[in-house]
Amino acid sequence: MMAPDISRFLLAVLFSASCRVIIASDQICIEKEANKTYNCENFGLSEIPDTLPNTTESLEFSFNFLPAIQNRTFSRLINLTFLDLTRCQISWIHEDTFQGHRQLSTLVLTGNPLIFMAETSLNGPKSLKHLFLIQTGISDLKFIPVHNLENLESLYLGNNHISSMKLPKAFPTRNLQVLDFQNNAIHYFSREDVRSLGQATHLSLNFNSNDIKAIEPGAFGSTVFQSLNFGGTFNLSVIFDGLQNSTTQSLWLGTFEDMYDQDVSSDMLRGLCEVSVESLNLQKHHFSDFSSTTFRCFTRLQELDLTATHLSELPSGIEGMNSLKKLVLNANNFDQLCQVNAASFPSLTHLSIKGNMKKLQLGVGCLEKLGNLRKLDLSHSDIEASDCCNLPLRNLSHLQSLNLSYNEPLGLQHQAFKECPQLELLDLAFTRLRVNPPQSPFQNLLFLQVLNLSHCFLDTSNQQLLAGLPVLRHLNLRGNPFRDGTIPKTNLFQTVGSLEVLILSSCALLSIDQQAFHSLRNISHVDLSHNSLTGDSMASLRHLKGIYLNVAANNIRIIPPRLLPILSQQSTINLSHNPLDCTCSNIHFLTWFKENLHRFEGPEDTLCTNPPSLRGVKLSDVQLSCGITALGIFFLIVFLFLFTVLLIFAVKYLLRWKYQHI
Amino acid sequence: MKGFTVALLAWTLISPCKGSSGSGSREAWPTHIACRDGGLEMLYQSCDPLQDFGFSVDQCSKHLKPNINIRFGIILREDIKELYLDLALFSKGSSVLNFSYPVCEESLPKFSFCGRRKGEQIYYAGPVNSPGFDIPEGKYQVLLELYTENRSTVACANATVICS
Numbered sequence: 001m002m003a004p005d006i007s008r009f010l011l012a013v014l015f016s017a018s019c020r021v022i023i024a025s026d027q028i029c030i031e032k033e034a035n036k037t038y039n040c041e042n043f044g045l046s047e048i049p050d051t052l053p054n055t056t057e058s059l060e061f062s063f064n065f066l067p068a069i070q071n072r073t074f075s076r077l078i079n080l081t082f083l084d085l086t087r088c089q090i091s092w093i094h095e096d097t098f099q100g101h102r103q104l105s106t107l108v109l110t111g112n113p114l115i116f117m118a119e120t121s122l123n124g125p126k127s128l129k130h131l132f133l134i135q136t137g138i139s140d141l142k143f144i145p146v147h148n149l150e151n152l153e154s155l156y157l158g159n160n161h162i163s164s165m166k167l168p169k170a171f172p173t174r175n176l177q178v179l180d181f182q183n184n185a186i187h188y189f190s191r192e193d194v195r196s197l198g199q200a201t202h203l204s205l206n207f208n209s210n211d212i213k214a215i216e217p218g219a220f221g222s223t224v225f226q227s228l229n230f231g232g233t234f235n236l237s238v239i240f241d242g243l244q245n246s247t248t249q250s251l252w253l254g255t256f257e258d259m260y261d262q263d264v265s266s267d268m269l270r271g272l273c274e275v276s277v278e279s280l281n282l283q284k285h286h287f288s289d290f291s292s293t294t295f296r297c298f299t300r301l302q303e304l305d306l307t308a309t310h311l312s313e314l315p316s317g318i319e320g321m322n323s324l325k326k327l328v329l330n331a332n333n334f335d336q337l338c339q340v341n342a343a344s345f346p347s348l349t350h351l352s353i354k355g356n357m358k359k360l361q362l363g364v365g366c367l368e369k370l371g372n373l374r375k376l377d378l379s380h381s382d383i384e385a386s387d388c389c390n391l392p393l394r395n396l397s398h399l400q401s402l403n404l405s406y407n408e409p410l411g412l413q414h415q416a417f418k419e420c421p422q423l424e425l426l427d428l429a430f431t432r433l434r435v436n437p438p439q440s441p442f443q444n445l446l447f448l449q450v451l452n453l454s455h456c457f458l459d460t461s462n463q464q465l466l467a468g469l470p471v472l473r474h475l476n477l478r479g480n481p482f483r484d485g486t487i488p489k490t491n492l493f494q495t496v497g498s499l500e501v502l503i504l505s506s507c508a509l510l511s512i513d514q515q516a517f518h519s520l521r522n523i524s525h526v527d528l529s530h531n532s533l534t535g536d537s538m539a540s541l542r543h544l545k546g547i548y549l550n551v552a553a554n555n556i557r558i559i560p561p562r563l564l565p566i567l568s569q570q571s572t573i574n575l576s577h578n579p580l581d582c583t584c585s586n587i588h589f590l591t592w593f594k595e596n597l598h599r600f601e602g603p604e605d606t607l608c609t610n611p612p613s614l615r616g617v618k619l620s621d622v623q624l625s626c627g628i629t630a631l632g633i634f635f636l637i638v639f640l641f642l643f644t645v646l647l648i649f650a651v652k653y654l655l656r657w658k659y660q661h662i
Numbered sequence: 663m664k665g666f667t668v669a670l671l672a673w674t675l676i677s678p679c680k681g682s683s684g685s686g687s688r689e690a691w692p693t694h695i696a697c698r699d700g701g702l703e704m705l706y707q708s709c710d711p712l713q714d715f716g717f718s719v720d721q722c723s724k725h726l727k728p729n730i731n732i733r734f735g736i737i738l739r740e741d742i743k744e745l746y747l748d749l750a751l752f753s754k755g756s757s758v759l760n761f762s763y764p765v766c767e768e769s770l771p772k773f774s775f776c777g778r779r780k781g782e783q784i785y786y787a788g789p790v791n792s793p794g795f796d797i798p799e800g801k802y803q804v805l806l807e808l809y810t811e812n813r814s815t816v817a818c819a820n821a822t823v824i825c826s
Contacts, residue, residue, distance in 0.1 A: 231774075283770065
């Protein structure tokens with residue numbers, strides 16, 4: 001009699017256990033967009049959880065366990081457009097697996113040990129556009145079923161055992177835009193290999209890390225490519241021979257730290273004369289005989305990237321490079337800006353010398369022949385100058401964007417950027433600036449819209465610091481302390497009335513004067529986060545409406561009722577990480593907060609600090625009633641009662657006294 | 663007897679369920695030896711709760727040569743078009759050195775593995791451009807973290823270096 005009871009009980013336990021698994025898997029998938037986007041990564045699931053809605057469109061299912069996938073595996077989720085099955089230990093993809101998935105456009109199968117894909121395994125989707133078969137053990141391109149690839153735009157085949165890029169005869173290439181063979185074993189290309197690309201034009205082909213040893217001369221001839229990447233190939237002449245007469249927008253021939261490097265000689269680059277290229281990258285190569293003849297075949301280039309090519313000088317007297325628009329010389333070893341010999345590139349509009357390995361001297365007028373220069377990046381280059389920047393930037397009258405961030409101290413005099421009156425963007429972040437008050441270094445930058453002065457150690461009490469910037473929209477002053485932690489009534493913002501975005505985070509602010517932002521009428525975004533401001537500073541925003549206001553990580557405890565109208569007129573507010581008070585002394589704000597929850601950014605981090613019993617509770621969850629308590633009402637009634645009794649007695653006594661003396 | 667059978671059945675069915683729910687506390691990854699030679703011992707443990715990784719240093723010595731060769735094997739859980747290394751060195755509980763170094767950037771992919779994608783297995787055997795220096799005697803704690811532009815962890819290591 002006992003045994004069946006126990007077994008029934010255990011069956012119940014068993015049943016509840018299997019229920020728990022379903023509940024657990026319910027919690028596993030993270031909802032990123034309701035009913036549409038779910039993430040179920042890293043849970044070793046062996047099937048699609050029942051709890052995923054049928055309407056799911058985007059599913060990240062990587063790092064789970066699906067040894068074989070077939071028709072019924074995903075059959076319920078017919079609206080899938082994106083399916084990521086990275087490293088799910090898939091060995092088999094059986095017939096008609098995606099038959100019902102008409103909308104599927106991206107399928108990721110990276111890192112699965114595929115043994116076989118059935119002939120009809122990819123049938124079903126109306127337009128399958130992106131297919132990732134990276135590191136799936138493919139050695140023969142015939143492995144990929146071709147029946148439903150007419151709409152394929154990108155095919156990723158990296159990290160396999162492919163030794164020939166020749167596509168099978170039936171392979172549709174009409175819509176193909178990206179074909180990625182990174183890190184395979186392709187050592188040779190024949191004309192026939194390239195011919196298999198069929199009608200595809202403006203294709204991006206990636207053969208990075210393939211150790212290419214030979215190409216049949218002209219194999220790529222008379223084809224037009226969007227981009228070609230032969231990264232890590234050390235014998236560049238092999239590549240150029242193969243590319244004879246071809247046309248490509250961008251050619252990437254850089255190498256890497258871990259590659260065996262053969263010096264590039266000027267002879268090797270001769271082949272470039274036969275190729276039509278707009279943009280060329282040669283990063284990390286060593287050049288054996290760098291001279292003006294090295295550039296003989298570069299004359300048609302529009303962009304040249306020589307990042308980290310161990311250069312300490314560009315030769316003077318390079319001829320015919322009139323069409324070069326963009327030159328990247330990052331991470332090289334220049335001592336002096338003049339060593340770039342910029343005069344050889346008169347049409348240059350973009351120049352980048354970022355992350356120079358040595359201390360870069362700006363010199364005088366080194367770039368003065370670059371009258372067309374629009375964009376100059378000299379960041380992270382250890383630049384130090386006591387009097388910047390008119391002499392070094394002489395004649396750059398068309399410069400629109402200048403980046404001098406992350407450098408050594410710069411001394412700025414009055415009108416320090418007079419030579420570049422067209423500047424629209426100036427980035428000086430993390431470069432210490434020396435400005436003597438009351439000088440105005442940015443005076444007369446009539447077009448400057450964006451100015452980044454974060455962590456520049458500025459003297460913010462200089463009221464003329466920002467004078468002469470009539471159209472400045474975006475100002476970043478993060479990390480610059482103000483004197484006494486206060487922004488006074490008269491301050492440096494009075495000259496920049498056109499500001500729309502103002503960033504004053506991490507400025508060690510304690511208070512802001514009520515009138516401090518009075519001249520800022522157009523502002524739409526104020527970031528005051530990471531200071532020590534209290535609720536009272538909010539009064540300085542009285543005249544502003546509809547702004548984004550970030551006061552996260554300050555010292556705001558109580559927001560008095562008189563300030564609530566000021567907050568009410570703003571569109572988005574971030575009050576997170578403040579020591580907010582959740583007692584009755586803050587009841588008006590707390591009530592208002594709940595009514596205006598939609599205005600708040602980061603409500604999950606907007607927590608109470610006081611009283612201790614509510615510490616860490618979300619402000620939106622707090623329930624307070626701050627009327628008179630029951631005890632108070634009781635005492636009030638008792639008091640009134642006693643008072644009435646006393647009054648009656650007094651009147652009675654008074655009347656009696658009066659009558660007795662008549 | 664019947665009850666016992668059912669109990670056993672129930673137990674075997676419940677046990678793997680707990681495993682798959684992923685909520686159970688997992689043991690820490692084992693501590694591995696990156697190198698042990700020439701008066702230097704380097705031990706490390708993965709601090710990524712999701713996976714372990716393999717790492718070793720060739721020619722281990724307290725007179726560390728420049729551009730040492732390493733071997734490194736891992737499965738990527740993120741695309742590494744952009745990859746950064748943070749290193750924090752502690753000695754006797756106090757911080758000695760902190761630095762951040764870009765390994766892969768879109769504008770400068772330093773290594774051939776830059777640009778590989780989530781799910782790829784990576785094996786790297788080659789140089790790292792490290793400076794040569796002599797390691798003073800002592801015991802050091804090193805925290806290494808590789809992460810992407812979204813601050814998603816690619817690898818995390820708690821290492822101990824003992825130089826005697």
